[in-house]
Amino acid sequence: MKLASFAFTILALFHTPLATFAQAPSLDAEDIKIAEQLRDEALKSSKGYAIVESLTTEVGPRMAGTPGDAAAVKWGEAKLKELGFDKVWKEPVTFPTxxxxxxxxxxxxxxxxxxxxxxxxxxxxxxxxxxxxxxxxxxxxxxxxxxxxxxxxxxxxxxxxxxxxxxxxxxxxxxxxxxxxxxxxxxxxxxxxxxxxxxxxxxxxxxxxxxxxxxxxxxxxxxxxxxxxxxxxxxxxxxxxxxxxxxxxxxxxxGQEYTSYNVIGEITGSEKPEEYVLIGGHLDSWDLGTGALDDGAGVAITTAAAELIARLPQRPKRSIRVIMWANEEQGLVGAKAYAEAHKNDLNNIITGAESDFGAGKIWRIDSRVKADALPVAKKIAEIMEPLGISYGNNRAGGGPDLIPLRQLGVSVFSLRQDGTDYFDYHHTPDDTLDKIDKAALDQNTAAYVVLAYLSAQMDGDFGTDIE
CATH class of the missing domain: 3.50.30.30 (Glucose Oxidase; domain 1)
Structure with missing residues (x-):
C-alpha cells in the first residue's frame, strides 16, 4: 500500500469526538482497526532494517565511554529528528570506563x-x-x-x-x-x-x-x-x-569517568501528552562486533514502530516515547539514571517494553498489568496472532533496561523473540548486520506498533503499582 493510500485509509477510521476514559480498561473497535492497518503496513515497511543498517555502518562498535559511544549519541539524535519525531532530547548518564x-x-x-x-x-x-x-x-x-x-x-x-x-x-x-x-x-x-x-x-x-x-x-x-x-x-x-x-x-x-546520554524521541500525544508509552532498546554495544543484534536491532524495531505511528494523520491520545538507553552492557547505567530522574512521574508511564534479544521473530507476548486490564492485554495479543504470536502470562519482565522502572511498579510487556541462535553471536565479533533477517525484523516492528498504538489509545490504564 502506498503511503498516501495508507494515510487516507487510516484517516477514514478515526472517530470523533474522542471518548471519555471508561472506568474499566478497554479498547475502541475503530482503534483496533487502525492497529491492524499499522501491523500490516509494518510488514511491508522494512524501515527497521534501514535504521540498523545505518547504525552499524555509520557508527559500528559503541562501547560505553568510547568515541563510538559519542558517535552513537549524535547518530541517535540525528536519526530521530530525520524520522520526524516531535521532540528529541538527551539526558546525561555518568559512569566509570x-x-x-x-x-x-x-x-x-x-x-x-x-x-x-x-x-x-x-x-x-x-x-x-x-x-x-x-x-x-x-x-x-x-x-x-x-x-x-x-x-x-x-x-x-x-x-x-x-x-x-x-x-x-x-x-x-x-x-x-x-x-x-x-x-x-x-x-x-x-x-x-x-x-x-x-x-x-x-x-x-x-x-x-x-x-x-x-x-x-x-x-x-x-x-x-x-x-x-x-x-x-x-x-x-x-x-x-x-x-x-x-x-x-x-x-x-x-579509564576515566565519562558522561554519555540516554537519547529520547517522542511522538507527542494529542489528548494526554504528559502520559506516555515507553519503548526502546540500548544504544551502546560491546566493542568486538558492530552491535547489530545487541542491541541495534532493538533500537531499530522500536524506532521504526513509533515512526510508523507518526505517519498517521492524527497523533495518538498519549505520547509514545522511544528511549535509546545508555550503557546497558555495564550494569543498566542509563536505565537506572532514567528511573531516578523520573521517579516522581511514574503515574504518567502507561506501560513499557524493551527489545533487547536480537532480531528473531516474536512468538509470545507476556504482560504485567493489573487484573482488570488483562482483557486489554489479551486483546492486544489477539491482534498479533496473524504474526504468529500468542499470549503467555502476566509475569512479564519488560526487558533489562525496564527493570528499574518495573521495580518501582510500572506496568510492562515482554515481546518474546526466538533466541535459539542469539547466544551464538552474543558479545562476539560475529554480532554483525548479516545476522539480521529483514522479514523477522519487520515482524518485530509490526508487534511493537500494535502494542504501542493500542496502549496509547486505550481507555483506562494498565496500573501504576504493579508487583
Missing part, C-alpha cells in the same frame, strides 16, 4: 598451542610480561565455591560449564553467574587468574565478552573468556592427566 587492551593466551605445556580469549569487562590486566600458571578446572561455579580453602592457590581457575541453547534464552542464567562472580570466587580459593568457557552456544573460535564484578574485600585477579573450541581443547589436555600450564596476557585497565 574501562579499556580492553591486548588479550592473548597460549598453552605453555604439555602441548604448546595458541588459545583464543577475550577479557571480561572491568577485569584488571596482567603484568606486561603476562601471567603463567597451572590450570585448575571446575565444572561449575558452585563446584568452585564448594572447593576447600586454597584449592586453587597459585593457579589459573578454569570453569568448564557449557551454556545450553534454548528458544527463550533460559540457558543464560545458569551460565552467566560464572562470568559475573567467578573471579571473586576463584580469588577466594587462592587463584591468580580465571578463564571461563564463553557464555555462548556456538562452536566458533570466537570468545564472548561481558561484564564481571569484583568485591571490595577480595583481591582482584585477571579474568577472561575462552572460545568454545579452546575450552574443549583445554578439557582434552586435562583428561591426559598431565599438568596444563597456560600463559595469559591482558592489557585491560580502568
Amino acid at each position: 574501562w579499556k580492553r587492551g591486548v588479550e592473548t593466551a597460549e598453552v605453555i605445556s604439555p602441548y604448546p598451542q595458541p588459545l583464543v580469549i577475550t577479557a571480561l569487562g572491568f577485569s584488571i590486566g596482567t603484568a606486561a610480561e603476562g601471567l603463567t600458571a597451572e590450570i585448575k578446572a571446575y565444572e561449575t561455579l558452585e563446584d568452585l565455591k564448594n572447593a576447600p580453602d586454597n584449592d586453587a592457590k597459585g593457579k589459573i581457575v578454569f570453569i568448564k560449564y557449557k551454556m545450553k541453547k534454548a528458544r527463550d534464552g533460559s540457558g543464560y542464567g545458569p551460565a552467566v553467574s560464572a562470568r559475573g562472580s567467578g573471579a571473586v570466587e576463584a580469588a577466594k580459593k587462592g587463584a591468580v587468574g580465571i578463564l571461563i568457557r564463553s557464555i555462548g552456544t556456538d562452536s566458533h573460535r570466537m570468545a564472548h565478552t561481558g561484564m564481571m564484578r569484583y568485591a571490595d574485600d577480595v583481591v582482584r585477579i585477571p579474568a577472561a573468556a575462552l572460545s568454545a573450541p579452546d575450552a574443549d581443547l583445554l578439557e582434552n589436555m586435562l583428561k591426559r592427566g598431565k599438568p596444563v600450564e597456560v600463559k595469559m596476557t591482558l592489557g585491560a585497565r580502568d
